[in-house]
Structure formats: structure tokens, C-alpha cells
Amino acid sequence: MGLDRSALLGAIERLHEKMPTHFDTLNAADGKLGDGDLGITMTRGMAEITAVRDDLPEDLGLAMLKCSQAFTKSSGSSYGTLMALGMMAIAKQIKGQTAVEPSELTALVAVARDQIQTRGKAEIGGKTVLDSLDAIAKQTMGMVDLEDIRTAAVVAVDEALAAFRDKPATMGRARMFGEKSIGLDDPGMLAMKFIVYAIAGRSV
């Protein structure tokens, strides 16, 4: 059973529906360690993707490319741009496919992670969204069953948040907060948790 356009649309819909719930949470988390706009970024980005959802082609690569472009259409926030870079990397990888096997998912997450690292110049272990992606890639490695992958990804984002909560931030605006960032969730990692939960169809 491969993942196809309708699976993508379902994931988009679930995440979009959750945005009102996450709006304040993400703004507040980003407010503590940055400029307080991450809820806005995610809400806008998902609204733009939702606006093009009916036009998404069957070709999953082209569909991801379109999502990537839509996500950054109106804003160039760090997170939005990093997400777009990741989606574009995935798009390149699956261009021409109308379905993706669950077993391919780990590699796609890894490809997104690597591209984000290349352009964002952050280190793995620096308490950014990279660490969430890295955790997902590692936890889901070798899995073939979609339900197993979902569970593992959800566990991964939660564990990553817990593992980095008490480390200091090193990148982006949060870096400025140094020691004060200890004990606080990285907003981008928190956003990735919400993304993964929604894609996996779990409620937060």
C-alpha cells in the first residue's frame, strides 16, 4: 500500500485543521526565544498550501514542489524557508512517482534534513528542527509498516524535544538567549512535533 496524492491531501487537511489550536502555542514558544511569529508562519503556510490543494498534481514530486512554493509564498520566515527547502529536496527525489512506499519515508526525511543543514548551516545537536528530523530518520530506519513508522516518528519528535529541552540554543534568534533557553522547547522542534502528529493522524 503506497502513499499517494490522496494521502498527501489528508495530511494537509489534518495539519491545516489543527493550526488554530497551535497558533498561540507556537507564537508563545517563539515569543520566548525569538520574535513570536512561528504560529503565524505555520498558519499562513498551511493556508497557502490548502489554497492550492485542489490543483496538486498526481505526480508526488510536482505536488511537493507546489507545496514548497506555496508555503513560502507570502513569507520568508526562517522556519518557512527551511521547510520549503526540505520539501523541495523531497520533491526532487520523488519526481515522477504517483506513490511512495512507506519504506522510502526514512530516506525522504533524511534528504530534507541534509538539505536544511546545507543551507541553514546549523549543526545536528544544535537544538533546532534538524534534531527532530534527525531523530525521525534514525527511529524509523529500516521500518516498512506505515503504522510502525507513524508510531516511531511520533515517539521521535517527543524524545527529541525532551532530549534537547535542557540544552542551550545555538542557532537563529534563540541563540541570543543563551543559558536562558535552557528548559525551553525549541519552537521549530515543537512545530515539527505538531506536523508529525497531524501527518500521523495522532492527536496532541
Next chain:
Amino acid sequence: MGLDRSALLGAIERLHEKMPTHFDTLNAADGKLGDGDLGITMTRGMAEITAVRDDLPEDLGLAMLKCSQAFTKSSGSSYGTLMALGMMAIAKQIKGQTAVEPSELTALVAVARDQIQTRGKAEIGGKTVLDSLDAIAKQTMGMVDLEDIRTAAVVAVDEALAAFRDKPATMGRARMFGEKSIGLDDPGMLAMKFIVYAIAGRSV
């Protein structure tokens, strides 16, 4: 027993000493019907007069002229300028005298009132300091005993405040408040009350 330089100095000192007590009251009264600076005006004016008190000449006319100039030295608030105009009119009247009989006081208040009216272009009955001065002039008319005059003047400023409290303002910034000024004391009349009480040596 005539009033002389030392009586003037005594009055100045009593009023100056009271300024910290009246500062907020006058600012607040003026704040409700104007720009809230009447406590500042009075405090500054009295500070400037106090600063020149040792240089005040025996000639009461010249002394009043000096007070008038000092009062407006640093500010040109309506009230300060009107007071200065009044003092200057009195100064003209008593130039060359080193003492003033109590029986002359009524005429001096009237002279100040008239000059203030000429330059300020307000009507008697318009709920301004003019009405306080007018009440004093009328209440003290014909009196010769200083203590009687003091009592009458104190009664006059109080009665004037009471009589005009429930009328609408017609001049200066307070005019703008129209009906809203009903029930509120005119700040300039209130200031005149404090002036008269201090000159008369009564506590408010």
C-alpha cells in the same frame, strides 16, 4: 496700621510654603478642564518670586512690578500671565508707596480685575478667576479693618467657587468642556482661593 514690604514678604512666604500641598490639587483640577499644568504654573511662579524676595524694594509699587515680572519669567501660562497683568496694574497704582492702608485693598483688587478683563477679554460671570476677584472686591467694599477684610475675602472666594461650580465654563481651554464642566471647580478660581487663604493666613 498699613501693609508694607514685610507684610508682602510674609504673604509670599505663606503662599510659597503651601505650594507643595496644592501642586497635585491644582494640576488635577486643571487636568479635568484643561491641560493640567496649573499646579506647575503656581509652583514655578511662586518659586521665581521667592528667588527675588530679598531684592524686593521698599516701594510697594516697584516690589509688585518685580513680583509680576518674576511670576511670568519662565512661563507664559494663561493664569501666570493674567496674574502678572493684575499685579502690574496694582503696581502702577501704588508706585511710590511704602505702605498701603487696608481700606485701599478693595480698589487694588478691582484694578487687577479690570486689567485682567481688558486683556483676557472674558466676561464677569464666565466662571474664571475674574469672578473670584469680583467677589472679593464686592465683599470687602467699604471695609477698613484688616481682619474683617481677610475674613470677607476668604468668604468671597469660597462663595464664588460654590456659586459657579454648577455653571458651564466659557473661557480658555475649559470652554471646550461645555456641559461637562458643570459641577467642576474652575481651576483658576480654585488657585485664587489658595492665594487668598495664604495671604489671609488661613489654612485651607
Next chain:
Amino acid sequence: MKKILNSAADYVDEMLAGLVAAHPEYYRLHGDSGKVVARAREGTRGKVGIVTGGGSGHLPVFTGYVGGGLLDACAIGDVFSSPSAEQMADAIRSADQGAGVLRLYGNYGGDILNFDMAGDLVEFDEITCTTVLLTDDIASAPPEEHEKRRGVAGMVYAFKMAGAAAEDGRDLEAVTAIAQKAADSCRSIGVALSSCTVPQAGKPTFEIADDEIEMGMGIHGEPGIWRGKLRTADEIATEMMERLLADIPLAGGDRVSIMVNSLGATPPEELYILYNEVKAALEATGATIVMPLVGRYATSMEMAGVSFTLCKLDEELETLLTAPCDCAFWRV
């Protein structure tokens, strides 16, 4: 009181010291009072002088507009209070170049008393003075009593036009007539969102709820037309434009300038948002907008709010409005 200052008593003196220190090419202090600002360079003999005066706390008004093609001198008082007659007399003396001096200022009781007294004082110097009062604030009195209205941001237009006429070499009578025409052509209205604090008072001049605005409020917190809930930019602009246009109707072919002015804290972003509706309202009358002024031209320190000033132009006023001028706050 959250202000950056050293002492409330020195607020104005230190502000003026800093102003002339930062812009010695434009301003200098004249006389002993420390409260009279004149142009950096002596004026041209025979040019009509223009002076203004009023309370501090309104930069660029009043002092800021001393400069080429604008004012010659300004007497400045404490925050929101009139300078003294003696200071005004000093300003008049410094502005006089033998051709007389126009006193051009806002219709406030204290200022009138003092400028009148200053006129008495400079009579001894044989200086001829004329007076034009700004009465542009339509919220402060009905049209029938327009001579009772306060002067607000409209004075910027009057400074500019009279200043250009004086620079052009016109005589006192002509400059005064221009100033009067400019004053008669301006209508203003303001809306306040938050108060400011007079340093020496130490607390906000008025209280206003966190979700309230006051339409028609004066620049010193004088009461307005209504107080109510905050509305949208379009609603605010529409009401203000309706009120202005009711007071000075426009028709197709008219030429007007409009000032969208921040009272202080309101950022230019919000002024530009308002400008869309302002422009639409003006163009709906068929009038053409000339040289719109969007920015901080007349303020009340950190007060939040805006004022609009509509200035109806004829050919003469338009020429004078667009003529060059130069001060630290405005250059045309």
C-alpha cells in the same frame, strides 16, 4: 513616567540645547532666556520676519520650523504652556529686518495674552507687528464660531506658505494676507489613542481605556466629539474625512493638499494604511491631491493618534507650498 530625561524642570532647556548642538547649521539660541530659537544665520535686511511661539512637546512644531523659506524665530515655552511675553518679544526682535514681523501662531488663550503683551514691548523698538491666528481644529468649535477654534497642524501649511512669501520678498501686508489665506484654507481633525505625559506633571494627561479612542481630541488632551471603541483604519479615516469635507466642501477641479500626521507614537506604517482611504475620499470629490504630507509634522510627544489637515489650494498657495524650504525636519 517612562521618559528619557534628566529632570522634568530641565526638560525644555536640555531639549533646546541638544537641538542647536545637533543642527547648528539651522538653529541658534537667541537672547538670554534660552527659550528663543532663531535661524543660524542672520536674515536678509528688508525681509519680512515671521515668528511663532507656543508650548514645547510638539516637535517639529514649533521650533523645528525655523529655517529657510519658513520661520525666522520662535519663542518656546514649557511643555504645553506658552512662552512668556518677554521671550516672544525677543523672538520678534531677532526676526525683525526692518520690514516688520508677522506673529503666526495657534489660537490659545495664553499665547494670545503673551503675544499681545510682546507686541506692547516691541513697540518701544519701533517694530511693526501683524497677527494671524491658526484656527484649523474643526472639533473645537462649530463653523459659526470658527474664530474660537484651536490651531493645530494646519500651522505647518501656514508657516510654509507665509515663509515662502516672505522669502520671495513680499511686504508685511502681503505676507500677512497670505498667512491669513492659508489659515482660512486649512481644516484639521485629530483622533487620540493614548495620552502623553507632561514631564513636570509626571502622569498621563488623560486616561483612556485600552480599547478606546477619542475622536476630535485636542493635542493637549482637550475633549473631543466622542469617545468609543477602536475602529478600523478605514472607518476612522472615513469619519475624519467626512467631517473635514463637511466643513470645507470640495468639488471637481479643486486642488488640495492633505496632511496625515502622527501625534507621536503612531508609526508611519499606520499613516500609510490610513492614506489609502484618505486619498479615495478626496478623489471621490473630484479634487486633485497635491503634495500630500504623511509623517510627523505636529505631535504631542509620545501620544498615539493621528490628525488630518486638509488645505484647499489656489494657484498662489500651491506655488508657495511647493517652493523650496529647509529646516532639520522638513525640506521641500
Next chain:
Amino acid sequence: MKKILNSAADYVDEMLAGLVAAHPEYYRLHGDSGKVVARAREGTRGKVGIVTGGGSGHLPVFTGYVGGGLLDACAIGDVFSSPSAEQMADAIRSADQGAGVLRLYGNYGGDILNFDMAGDLVEFDEITCTTVLLTDDIASAPPEEHEKRRGVAGMVYAFKMAGAAAEDGRDLEAVTAIAQKAADSCRSIGVALSSCTVPQAGKPTFEIADDEIEMGMGIHGEPGIWRGKLRTADEIATEMMERLLADIPLAGGDRVSIMVNSLGATPPEELYILYNEVKAALEATGATIVMPLVGRYATSMEMAGVSFTLCKLDEELETLLTAPCDCAFWRV
């Protein structure tokens, strides 16, 4: 949220619409995004283009500085957030006159990601791009890590100097070198008294007590060096000048410009009060002050507070600083 707007979502679009409507002689919108502002008139063929970009809410930064002797185009994002790479690419395309384009902007992660991506995009158009990042905020990293510092008001000097060099006909390499020299010559520090509100967030970006200030706070509310009770103007200015001068020592004979900049709500009166001590501190080093800039040059909407930017000049930079420039917010 006490702001004059119609809807938070339309804040920037309406602001830009108003800006170009009010000043069509300076600005026009370029491209489809509605978020790229270019000079009103097409540029001269062969002139090096200069573009910048960043979040809205800082007027006159960024958009305001598009103009003669300054920038050619600007991509502007939502309040406090980066424009998209596609918008930046549009700005670069509009600025290109065949002589290449300098990307001159502040050191913020999001802006860098997007300007890099924009560079990839315009490679297809065969436009050569260079980059200079502003890193003038000394509170944001120690001197050893100066490349990590944020860019703040220092960018105004860089825009001015690079802009003058480009207007002068210099090539991309030379203009880039000037911009880098300007960036290296600037040091800034800010102090915040109150927050501002990002329209879409709806509440103040940070909380600060009524009697507290934060030294070194960033223009988006990034944390500073200390938070404590409000001090006097002289104390604040002294500390800020000491910190700047520790980072960029001056000696007799040096020539410097200084910007005393309001973050938005702080009125010019307070800036001039501060300027007295700023001037004294600079002159105590033996340095000479050239063209001090006192006003609102880089803001955060209605935030109260000030920033100082010290710009050490050599002959070349001084000439470029004092060369003419012209936009709706600044004219030299």
C-alpha cells in the same frame, strides 16, 4: 492591540499601497508579489544596483530608503519576518542594470536563507550578485564573534555610502567594498523602554515593567545585556557611549558620525536631551562629529526606546555620507 489598521493580514499590503500612493515620485511596486518596492523611475543602464530586504515594521527601514543616492529596490516581508526568496529575486531583477547587484542587508537567519536562495534564482537571469551583511549591534555578540552580530540602524549608513558610490558610477566590486567598509565602521546599541505589537500576533512582543528598561535589547525584542530601573538620560547615554567606544575606540583627529535614533514612540525631544551627553562623550575622545543624525531612522513601530550608531569615517566614507540623496524620509 491598539493600532490603526483594517486587518492584521493586510497590514503590510495596505501600508505599501499607501506608501506608493503618497509618494509616487519616489516609489513604485514592482512584480506580482506586491511586496517589492523599486525606485519610481527606471535606473541608469550600467549603474550597480543595490537591494535590501527584511521584515516590515521598521520604517523608514527598509523600503523607505529606496531612492536617489540610496537603494534601488527592496523586498519587504510581513512584520518582523523575512520576505520570500522569490520576492528578493524580483527586487534583484528590478535593480539590475547590467552591472550587477549588491545585496546589502542585516544579519538575520531568515533573510540570509532567502537572499541565498534568491541568488540561486537570479543566476538563471545571469545577474551577478555580491553580499554585504550588517552586523553592527554590539549587544548581540562579543567582539570575538562579531560576525554573529545582528544588523540594526547601522544599515542606514551603509545604504547611504554604498548608494552614493553606486550613483557615482563605481563598479560592483568597488560598491561592495564600500558597503563592507561602511558595515565594518558602524557599531550600534539600543535600549528599549516598551514593546511593540506585531499586528498578527495581537499582543506585545515582550513585557517590561512600567519603570524598567532593557539595555542592549534588539529591535524585535531580543534580550539585551541587563534589565533594570529606568535611569536618567545622562546615565543612559553615558553607558551606551561607553559600550560603543569600548568596541570601536576613537582618538584625537578621528571623524565620526553618530545616529541618535528613536525606536518609534520616543519623541525627538528625548533624543535631543540625550544628544547633549552623546556629543560630550564623543568630543571627550578628541574626535570630531560630522553630520549627526537625530531622529527616526530605523524603528520598531511603536516601540519606545533609542539606539545609538557610531560610524567612524575616513575621507572616502565622509564624502559618500555627505553626498546628496533623496527619498521620502531622508534628504541630504
